Amino acid sequence: MDSIPPDPETLPAVCREIAMGYSKQVHRLGITPFELLSVGLGLDPNHLEEMECPERLSLLGHYYPPCPEPELTLGIRSHSDADFMTVRLQDQLGGLQVCHENQWVDVPPIPGALIVNVGDFLQLLTNDKLKSVNHRVIAKQAGPRISVACFFRTKHVDTGNNLRCYGPIQELLSEENPPVYKETTAEDYLKHYYSKGSGTSSLLHLKL
Ligand SMILES: O=C(O)CCC(=O)C(=O)O
Ligand SMILES: [Fe+2]
16 A cells, blocks of 8 residues: 555445554654654765655554465565665564574564664665665464565556665765665666565675
């Protein structure tokens, strides 16, 4: 579900109101981390907002049924998110893991807490200063598990065409910190992202 403009009639009546309300709140909440990240990067507080990072929000609801043989499969295979930032709500079953120093580490559920991760486009914009984390969801016999992921992403998805080029932010570059990525359009990036299969970052093919 995309936040602007979602036609309420296209959403199931059972979750229409809550999905609309929740995505509106997350969209509003998202401005603050982009401001804090801008300041942390030594940029003007509005820098990432002016680059339209918090412009678009998509909401994805996940339902993982109980799995009789969890050792044979995964809930979601390892991947990074092709967005600027993701805000995620998971239930009490757990199962989300992030890859840290080549090890899978559990992200334990904390009641009332949201999980925020950097996506590929923010890694690209910050020239690797902020890293997009690989994550996955393991399968479990217990269930169902439910999670809601909200992706701050480019306009590409709903306009079908965004010729804007994304590359390392000029103000972050210097002789000691030259660009490590070439520029790309959202369209080209996503084409590669969806065609490549799992295991490697889609950013690799943009490395200079
Ligand atoms: O269900 C989860 O916690 C993870 C979902 C996820 O990684 C995604 O939608 O990209
Ligand atoms: Fe993800």
